[in-house]
Amino acid sequence: MDTVSWGVAAPAIGAAFAASVVEVVEAFTIVLAVGTLRGWRPACAGTLAALAVLALLVIVLGPLLDRIPISALQIAVGVLLLLFGMGWLRKAVLRSAGVIPLHDEAAIFAAESEELSHQAASKDRSLNWIAGLTAFKAVLLEGLEVVFIVIAVGAGRGLLWPAALGAAGACVAVLVVGVLVHKPLSRVPENTLKFGVGVMLSAFGVFWTGEGLGVEWPGHDLMLLGLAVVFLVAGMGLANRLRQSSMEAKP
Amino acid sequence: MSLLKEIAAELFSMFMADARLSGSILALVLAVAVLNLGLGVNPMFGGALLSLGCLGILAEATARETGKRRGS
Numbered sequence: 001m002d003t004v005s006w007g008v009a010a011p012a013i014g015a016a017f018a019a020s021v022v023e024v025v026e027a028f029t030i031v032l033a034v035g036t037l038r039g040w041r042p043a044c045a046g047t048l049a050a051l052a053v054l055a056l057l058v059i060v061l062g063p064l065l066d067r068i069p070i071s072a073l074q075i076a077v078g079v080l081l082l083l084f085g086m087g088w089l090r091k092a093v094l095r096s097a098g099v100i101p102l103h104d105e106a107a108i109f110a111a112e113s114e115e116l117s118h119q120a121a122s123k124d125r126s127l128n129w130i131a132g133l134t135a136f137k138a139v140l141l142e143g144l145e146v147v148f149i150v151i152a153v154g155a156g157r158g159l160l161w162p163a164a165l166g167a168a169g170a171c172v173a174v175l176v177v178g179v180l181v182h183k184p185l186s187r188v189p190e191n192t193l194k195f196g197v198g199v200m201l202s203a204f205g206v207f208w209t210g211e212g213l214g215v216e217w218p219g220h221d222l223m224l225l226g227l228a229v230v231f232l233v234a235g236m237g238l239a240n241r242l243r244q245s246s247m248e249a250k251p
Numbered sequence: 252m253s254l255l256k257e258i259a260a261e262l263f264s265m266f267m268a269d270a271r272l273s274g275s276i277l278a279l280v281l282a283v284a285v286l287n288l289g290l291g292v293n294p295m296f297g298g299a300l301l302s303l304g305c306l307g308i309l310a311e312a313t314a315r316e317t318g319k320r321r322g323s
Contacts, residue, residue, distance in 0.1 A: 075280075075284075079276070079277070079280055080266060082276050082280070082305065083265075083266040083267070083273050083276055083277075084265055084266055086272060086276060086305065086308065086309060086312075087265075087266070087268045087269060087272065087273075089309060090269060090272060090309060090312050090313055090316070091268075093309070093313045094313055094316055094317070097313075097317070099313075099316065099317045099320055100316075100320070133254075137254060137257065140258070141257070141258065141261045144258070144261065144262065144265075145265060148265070202305065202309075205305075206301055206302050206305055209280055209283075209301060210283075210294075210297070210298045210301055210302075213280075213283055213284055213287045213288060213294070213297060213301075214287050214288065214294045214297075215287070215294045215295065215297055215298035215301075216294065216295075217298060218295075227302065230302065230306070231305075231306075234306045234309065234310075235309070238309065238310055238313050242313060242314070242317050245317070246317070246321075
């Protein structure tokens, strides 16, 4: 792999890793709640079933990507990345400015545990089934986002394997830390990660969409890093300005 | 059935969490497509418009949400 390719491969691996850490931590919190309350059998069964569905989706949909013309693929993936990445960046800016509260894994763990306990009181016989389904839903829904991110950052330039490697690395990292800590990973700097991922996905979105529409970016692949810096500086500036205006508005 | 509904809702919220933000992005991409592919304007102009337009949309969306939350 030459240096120009690394200019795109490294952000693809980094974006897939960071985004996957956020999603896997969210899924891990719910699986942990299920495992702690109802045992690891339904938690693992639900998780494995969801992973099987996700693998099936990738196996079925993956080869279809090769049949789509590259410019159409770049526009489609670029627009989806812009919608997804700008949404994340908007939320991360608002959280960083203190406008909306930070994501709290400990609170989610408590809420999920309470929900399962409540269901236990009303439907005891089918509780293992409900617990397994809860784990299945969590892993499937968060996993769908991981699959989308891997495809989106990887498909535009044949970087599916590096992006998948980043996502797999995130799964292993969260699992290893989670097994060692054995409680919700509430100390993961989630908003910082989301900020970074929003920046990278937005940069990829502008880059792919532009390329699909015939833009020849100056510096070619390295422009991706330039766009990321622009989004990062703009996002931090916006968060700073909103934080300051919030403080001025307080009596 | 409710699982399918939840998956559909999750997919929808992935891309359309803020309808105005999403609508603005789609309108911007459409405008750049018309300029670049339809009118044959210098593609670099389209690239610059896309980049700056996204920053403007982000600034508007965050300012709007902040104003809404302060007002409530």
